[in-house]
Amino acid sequence: MRHATGIQDFGTAGVEEILAQALAWKQGPHPKHLVDKILGMVFFNPSLRTRASFEAVMARGGGSSIVLEVGNGVWKLEDREGAVMNGDKAEHIKEAAPVLSRYVDMLAVRTFASGVSDDADNADPVMNGFRNLGTVPTISMESAREHPCQGMADLLTARETFGSTKGLPVTLAWAPHIKPLPKAVPNSFLLTAAAAGCEVRVAHPKGFELHPSVMAEAQAFAKTMGGSVTVTSDLDQATEGTRVIYAKAWGPSTPSGLGPEAVKAHPEWLCSPRHFDNAAKDAIFMHCLPVRRNVEVADGVLDGRWCRVVDEAENRFHVQRAIIQWLLNT
């Protein structure tokens, strides 16, 4: 049984297969490939794009979806092994995941990082709990470690723009925020770009390192695909000649000694038109959304000629159709 909770599930071959299917279907009529299929969606955290795009995928494919918002008309769910459940969490995922699996053909889960410990978030306890305890394919709608559907949509956007992504210089640029954000989106952009053979440059201030296991996985993809992954704290160096600037806020690494206020300490990292001065002339701007204007990214970028954020959001629909096809056609 296949799962789609991380880029490693696809592998480099799966990334290409899914992208090719997404592109083919994007250019043609909507296939009715999900007749009688039901997707169960479990949201521990809010969403706009993810929920709407998955519901659209199921409806347009001839299937249907069940949406459960944990704690909002649905029991709060415990995931800890050995927990004494004398608090507000009335049900354990040990029961919830297999029960839901009896009703649906796939289970999709959104659960954000705790932000307390990078090691704990890297272990991805809730997503892996559903993956291990459920009896149907599991899809990540963003977890503590990864957001693979977003990464694939980002890669599709770059592929459509530039034709090929092999050797493409792309820059993942840390951005400021009002609060520490999870690392799932930067992790997935890095992993997906590396799996496609891009020349990936990761730029962040000191103390905001991504988890060593994610970096090692990205380096392994790059080695397989003949690409590269480099890290710098010099944003100008990272944007020199780049074709993609992908801005994203994320919180300090743990343990780094930095407190939550550190995300506000580098206002010069606000992504602004000047960051495109030394980029390639045809460079594009990407962001997963939602974005805080003039905190993470300046209006001049989001309203400027570089911006592809709406195309990325549309591409969530196209790649998710293809991911579900890849999951079910085994």
Ligand code: CP
């Ligand atoms: N990019 C993304 O996952 O958006 P939502 O949080 O709105 O689903």
